[in-house]
Amino acid sequence: MQRKSDIIVIGAGAAGMMAAIRAGKRGRSVVVLDHARAPGEKIRISGGGRCNFTNIHAGPKNFLSANPHFCKSALARFTPADFIAMVERHGIAWHEKTLGQLFCDDSAKDIIRMLLDEMCAAGAALDLATEITGVERTDAGFRVSTGQGAYEASSLIVATGGKSIPKMGATGFAYRLAEQFGLAVLETRPALVPLTLDPGLLASIAPLAGISAPAEIRHGKTAFREALLFTHRGLSGPAILQISSYWREGDEIVVAIEPDIDIAAQLKVAKQLNGRQSAQTALGEILPKRLAQFLVEREKISGNMADLPDKTLLSLAASVQNFAIKPSGSEGYRTAEVTLGGIDTAALDSRSMEAKAVPGLYFIGECVDVTGWLGGYNFQWAWASGFAAGECA
Ligand code: FDA
Numbered sequence: 001m002q003r004k005s006d007i008i009v010i011g012a013g014a015a016g017m018m019a020a021i022r023a024g025k026r027g028r029s030v031v032v033l034d035h036a037r038a039p040g041e042k043i044r045i046s047g048g049g050r051c052n053f054t055n056i057h058a059g060p061k062n063f064l065s066a067n068p069h070f071c072k073s074a075l076a077r078f079t080p081a082d083f084i085a086m087v088e089r090h091g092i093a094w095h096e097k098t099l100g101q102l103f104c105d106d107s108a109k110d111i112i113r114m115l116l117d118e119m120c121a122a123g124a125a126l127d128l129a130t131e132i133t134g135v136e137r138t139d140a141g142f143r144v145s146t147g148q149g150a151y152e153a154s155s156l157i158v159a160t161g162g163k164s165i166p167k168m169g170a171t172g173f174a175y176r177l178a179e180q181f182g183l184a185v186l187e188t189r190p191a192l193v194p195l196t197l198d199p200g201l202l203a204s205i206a207p208l209a210g211i212s213a214p215a216e217i218r219h220g221k222t223a224f225r226e227a228l229l230f231t232h233r234g235l236s237g238p239a240i241l242q243i244s245s246y247w248r249e250g251d252e253i254v255v256a257i258e259p260d261i262d263i264a265a266q267l268k269v270a271k272q273l274n275g276r277q278s279a280q281t282a283l284g285e286i287l288p289k290r291l292a293q294f295l296v297e298r299e300k301i302s303g304n305m306a307d308l309p310d311k312t313l314l315s316l317a318a319s320v321q322n323f324a325i326k327p328s329g330s331e332g333y334r335t336a337e338v339t340l341g342g343i344d345t346a347a348l349d350s351r352s353m354e355a356k357a358v359p360g361l362y363f364i365g366e367c368v369d370v371t372g373w374l375g376g377y378n379f380q381w382a383w384a385s386g387f388a389a390g391e392c393a
Contacts, residue, residue, distance in 0.1 A: 005029040005125075007393050008144050008153040010173070012039035012126060014382035015365025016159030017115040022390025023157075024122025031125040031151060033144065036169050039126060040112040042161070045168075046379070051108030053087065054080040054383070055376035057100040062377045064245055065370045066186055070345035071381065074353070078387035080380060090114040099226075101375045135177055141360050155360045155393040157353075159386065162339025162366040163188060170333070174343065174367030181358045184344035186369050190336030191245040192378075194236035195253075195327035204298075205230055211288050216259040217243045219251060225259060234327065241374050244330055245340055256321040261286060264317035268310060275306025279316060287320065295319055338378050342369045352392035353385055362389040 007023050009016045012034035020030045038044075043051055055062070058080050060072050084102070087094060092114060093105035104110050119126065127148070134145040141154035160173040175185045197205070208230035215228035217239040229237030243253055263286060270282040279301045283292035299319050301312060330336070343363050347355055353368070355361040364385040372378040 003151045005031045007155045009157040011159035015386035018386030019390035020124040021118045024124040033130045050103040052376040054380045055100045058380040062373045067345045071370045073350045074384040074388040078384040157362040164336040178343045183347040186341040188341040191340035192241045192337035193244045193330045196234040196329045198328040216256040218254040219246045252324045252326045267313040271305040340371045353389040364389045
């Protein structure tokens with residue numbers, strides 16, 4: 001079998017489906033290939049099954065890239081409002097959860113259904129369970145060989161995502177293809193991922209597993225204020241996932257629990273009002289009790305509040321709001337939400353996502369060296385970069 005179309009998209013994820021919709025609406029014939037049995041598998045599991053499909057505050061500052069300017073053009077031409085308009089046209093109910101993060105009221109499957117309906121309306125074909133065995137340049141464009149025969153097109157859009165969650169079919173295919181065509185690929189690493197601790201530190205915080213608290217986590221000049229979660233393997237929760245994209249092996253992070261509360265002042269008031277209570281009890285009125293016990297024991301503080309000098313209360317407050325931890329590693333691609341790094345944006349045109357040295361070849365979505373914060377930003381990049389390629393291919 002030999003199939004011809006204007007455009008082949010490899011990868012029926014968020015970016016690939018959006019590119020197919022836009023190109024199909026422009027009258028281009030499009031076929032989307034994916035080795036998975038179902039499209040949009042990451043959309044299905046995202047946002048706890050409700051898909052945090054965009055963030056109303058999404059802008060270039062929310063993305064990490066060797067070239068922070070690269071994402072500007074695509075983000076400006078397909079905005080969160082554009083995606084919300086599509087969601088509303090399909091009657092999908094949504095809500096803002098927190099910090100501009102938009103979720104489906106019902107199910108992430110509504111987003112997949114919407115994209116499939118849009119693809120159908122745009123005349124884009126979808127061939128699932130299709131193993132790609134080779135890609136080559138031809139006089140007319142590209143030939144993609146698969147287990148089901150060859151496909152030919154003048155343009156090829158690669159949207160196969162990153163390396164995160166190999167169990168779900170993540171392959172690193174886009175990076176190998178980029179290298180095949182001479183494009184540079186920057187070092188990749190797991191991002192938006194829980195951090196692990198060395199066995200000694202892990203044993204000491206073991207009693208805290210399951211506790212969550214508002215926190216500010218700092219790494220150098222970067223800081224995130226969201227929840228921190230202690231786990232049996234180390235540190236997790238949104239604040240840790242966010243900082244994991246900036247952290248590197250050997251670096252420290254600085255943790256401040258309940259950053260909006262003046263803990264020193266509250267402890268001094270507690271000392272005046274109820275001097276007979278212990279520091280553990282006083283701190284336990286502000287923090288989860290197990291966490292308060294852990295911190296007081298770690299500071300080796302005992303006796304009544306009335307007997308504790310203010311200096312001791314200040315150092316207890318500092319241990320809550322300014323303690324440095326050196327994570328030993330991360331949980332890796334097994335649980336990472338995204339892959340940092342990837343195809344060097346210097347090789348791509350920021351307006352179209354086309355490879356500058358290989359006309360007709362486009363890379364979009366997570367495989368490109370543009371990585372969003374946690375909170376709907378990564379899907380916004382997938383929609384925007386997919387739209388950009390679909391507009392130009
Ligand atoms: P994506 O990975 O979605 O799609 C790639 C497609 O290519 C897949 O269908 C895959 O099967 C296919 N493919 C791969 N290799 C292939 C090969 N060799 N041959 C053929 N096909 C191949 N982001 C966000 O903004 N909000 C959220 O709520 C979440 N939640 C979330 C939860 C979890 C658990 C994870 C792992 C990730 C998220 N994310 C997220 C991140 C988000 O899922 C991610 O950024 C986008 O899915 C990236 O879209 P892409 O289309 O680039 O890749």
